[in-house]
Amino acid sequence: MMRALMHTLCWFGLAAAVGLAPAAARARAQAPCLASGDVISGKVAPVTASHPNGSTFTAYILTLSPPRCVTTADQRIEAAARLQLGGNAGQQATLRRRADAVVRVRIRDPFTPETAWHIGDVIVVDYDIVN
Structure with missing residues (x-):
């Protein structure tokens, strides 16, 4: 065998x-790399994670299937599968209502994880939900 x-x-x-x-x-x-200004779609879901300080938090993760290349301002992520969507309170409320559904978002200024609060392969805090 x-x-x-x-x-x-x-x-x-x-x-x-x-x-x-x-x-x-x-x-x-x-496929071309995703970059600032592109519209992407994927299933968005709340994910509960633990911070090293002991607290827990919920992040909204847009799953790309199959994983995609993403270009940030300073690097290229070859196979990003999880985009963490931040944003303001209104955007977070919309994501909460749309949990486990496919959404389309226009992303701006994606970046790589920088802190323990970042659990996605790519972080996007500036975006518009287009559907």
């Missing part, structure tokens, strides 16, 4: 190297 697994893994590596990778993988690799 181990030999068959190794053969399969080697074949996939060879297939990817010569351009025979599955279509979804090629499409993901060719």
Whole structure:
């Protein structure tokens, strides 16, 4: 069984190297990176997390499936799957009402996590909900 697994893994590596990778993988690799101003869609859900100070908090996470490349002001995240949406009280209330639904948002100025309050792969606090 181990030999068959190794053969399969080697074949996939060879297939990817010569351009025979599955279509979804090629499409993901060719899709342009998300950047400030882009509209994206994904399922938004509340996620409860623990801060190192012992408190708990709820963050709203927009899940991208499949993960996408995201360009921030100073770097490129190759496979972001979880965008943490911050924002003002009104936006947070809208996200609470839309929990577990697919939403479309126009993102501005995405950035990488900087503090223990940031649990997403990418953080977005400046955005508009467009649906």
